[in-house]
Amino acid sequence: MTSADHPQPQAAPTPDGPGSSMPTSVNSPSGKKLAAKAGTEDKPAAQLAQTQAAQIWREFRKRKLAVFAALLMVLEILIAVFAPFIANDRPLAFRGFNRFEFQALIRAADSLVILAKSNQSEGKPNKDLRKLLRSADENLAAAHREIDGATESGGAFQ
Missing domain, CATH: 1.10.287 (Helix Hairpins)
Known part of the structure; x- marks a missing residue:
């Protein structure tokens, strides 16, 4: 038998290898460059510093109808909370001919x-x-x- 009949197993690809399909490690020089590139190309620096709540609020403010609905709900809640102070002393029902x-x-x-x-x-x-x-x-x-x-x-x- 010759070596052509029995192929030798190939070595596992290394993560730092040039044609490897595995992700490169951040510790290698090429990995540091890729990580730095990926972090700056996708998002601007100001957006990276924002919290998730700030991003959600910014997206919510873009929808004018949603902001209007939220303000309307806040107004209704305030009216409900302060209703005893707003209400007058007239009866709820009055039986009579007219007002x-x-x-x-x-x-x-x-x-x-x-x-x-x-x-x-x-x-x-x-x-x-x-x-x-x-x-x-x-x-x-x-x-x-x-x-x-x-x-x-x-x-x-x-």
């Missing part, structure tokens, strides 16, 4: 309280107070009938 009746009801309640206090201090019977309470009850009952009639028929208020 002007609410102011009239407040004036009537205030006048009833003032009248009751003045009558108690003078020792007079509350005949006027009873008349006012009776008329307020009649108005409230009429408002309930009007609202209930409109909701049962499915129509809007008139």
Whole structure:
């Protein structure tokens, strides 16, 4: 048998070899040059120093609609947090004929309280107070009938 019949195994390619397919080590002179080239060609120096969060924020700011949506969400969260301070003292639901009746009801309640206090201090019977309470009850009952009639028929208020 000759050496042509049995081929000799070839030596494993070295990482620093000229035609090797294996990556070169950074410790070799050619590896240092490649590593230096790869680091500077792909990204500018300012971009290399940025953190991942800074890069994500920069990409996010490029999308104007996303920034607008984020600002809108922040505004809604602030409104939700400060809602108790923003809200007024009006009731959540009021049954009445129209929106002007609410102011009239407040004036009537205030006048009833003032009248009751003045009558108690003078020792007079509350005949006027009873008349006012009776008329307020009649108005409230009429408002309930009007609202209930409109909701049962499915129509809007008139």
